[in-house]
Amino acid sequence: MVTSVTSFGKNGVSDWLIQRVTAVIIGVYFVGLMGWLMANSGFDYATWKGFMGSLPMQIANTLMMFSVAAHTWIGLWGVTTDYLTSLQLGGSATGIRLLVQAVIILLTLVYLLWGLVMIWGGA
Amino acid sequence: MKVSIYRYNPELDNEPYMKEYDIDTQGKDLMVLDVLALVKEQDPSMGYRRSCREGVCGSDGMNINGKNGLACITPLSEVAPGVLEGRKPLILRPLPGLPVIRDLVVDMTMFYNQYEKVQPFLQNNTPAPAIERLQSPEDRAKLDGLYECILCACCSTSCPSFWWNPEKFLGPAALLQSYRFLADSRDQATEDRLGNLDDPFSLFRCHGIMNCVSVCPKGLNPTRAIGHIRSMLLERAV
Numbered sequence A: 001m002v003t004s005v006t007s008f009g010k011n012g013v014s015d016w017l018i019q020r021v022t023a024v025i026i027g028v029y030f031v032g033l034m035g036w037l038m039a040n041s042g043f044d045y046a047t048w049k050g051f052m053g054s055l056p057m058q059i060a061n062t063l064m065m066f067s068v069a070a071h072t073w074i075g076l077w078g079v080t081t082d083y084l085t086s087l088q089l090g091g092s093a094t095g096i097r098l099l100v101q102a103v104i105i106l107l108t109l110v111y112l113l114w115g116l117v118m119i120w121g122g123a
Numbered sequence B: 001m002k003v004s005i006y007r008y009n010p011e012l013d014n015e016p017y018m019k020e021y022d023i024d025t026q027g028k029d030l031m032v033l034d035v036l037a038l039v040k041e042q043d044p045s046m047g048y049r050r051s052c053r054e055g056v057c058g059s060d061g062m063n064i065n066g067k068n069g070l071a072c073i074t075p076l077s078e079v080a081p082g083v084l085e086g087r088k089p090l091i092l093r094p095l096p097g098l099p100v101i102r103d104l105v106v107d108m109t110m111f112y113n114q115y116e117k118v119q120p121f122l123q124n125n126t127p128a129p130a131i132e133r134l135q136s137p138e139d140r141a142k143l144d145g146l147y148e149c150i151l152c153a154c155c156s157t158s159c160p161s162f163w164w165n166p167e168k169f170l171g172p173a174a175l176l177q178s179y180r181f182l183a184d185s186r187d188q189a190t191e192d193r194l195g196n197l198d199d200p201f202s203l204f205r206c207h208g209i210m211n212c213v214s215v216c217p218k219g220l221n222p223t224r225a226i227g228h229i230r231s232m233l234l235e236r237a238v
């Protein structure tokens, strides 16, 4: 009914699904990390680096980065289309909203790339 | 008791204001609508809508001390503690989020536009039987809690998602009616109806805040109906 707007996926259904699935991934990641921290209290840098540098963690971190990026974008897209509309801002709303959304996309992409470099860069 | 009413007449006032009235209720637990009638005697310029005065027509939805409801079936004792005793004022405002025509009267066009979009009528292209389309008692029972809606708009105008996007988000009232036909065994337009709801706004702007459930004067549950539609949409997608 409302056409030509989808924030990320194919339509509202896929956006909604992506939002839930990424939330679960983020949740599981944090629980797992907490578990590791509790099992390894008093760990040193080398242990931490070894843990984070292991292949399973590299994959988990990558998944986490993409989940956070998608989750953030869908969520903030919702926020901007709620509060940055002509109802609140008048005629300039569309311009302001697009600008804010562009900044959000840019930041998200920078974080994503930066994260991937950190995870896979081997440093 | 003190009654404070939102007043705005676009032809005379530059901006809305709250006007105070002193009303003698003789300590009786009147309905808010009865209090409005007493105010009207004092000040005939104050405007509000009402018709049935018994909770069936849906014309006197308004914001009563911060909560949407029907004036005719809301007794003073249920408004807020202290209102009946006169310790606190009765505060009446128009339904939030819709343009005010005058005082407590709002323009419901946006609300009805969303209602119209869900095609709130039975669609069935098979030849009509001689007498009527029958339904089993079980299928009929599925419409309970859906068909009773009186379109008072208390729910949609208490929903933040509807406030922010009243032209894109259908709102709880229209979605409840959408489900009323999706759930009807005699209706054949299910695919069409669902196809009209899968964008990110029409239905998915509902964030489950449940204001709609807490205000519905008929005790209906739009959030649950929205949940049912969402499941139908998800099933259709996979």
Ligand code: SF4
Pocket: B158, B159, B160, B161, B162, B171, B172, B205, B206, B207, B208, B209, B210, B211, B212, B213, B222, B223, B226
């Ligand atoms: S549950 Fe959905 S429709 Fe009801 S008030 Fe909340 S956001 Fe609005």
Ligand code: SF4
Pocket: B148, B149, B150, B151, B152, B153, B154, B155, B156, B172, B173, B176, B215, B216, B217, B218, B219, B220, B222
């Ligand atoms: S669902 Fe309830 S609150 Fe909403 S319009 Fe219908 S009767 Fe009024």
Ligand code: FES
Pocket: B049, B050, B051, B052, B053, B054, B055, B056, B057, B058, B059, B060, B061, B070, B071, B072, B073
């Ligand atoms: S006057 Fe009809 S519902 Fe209140």
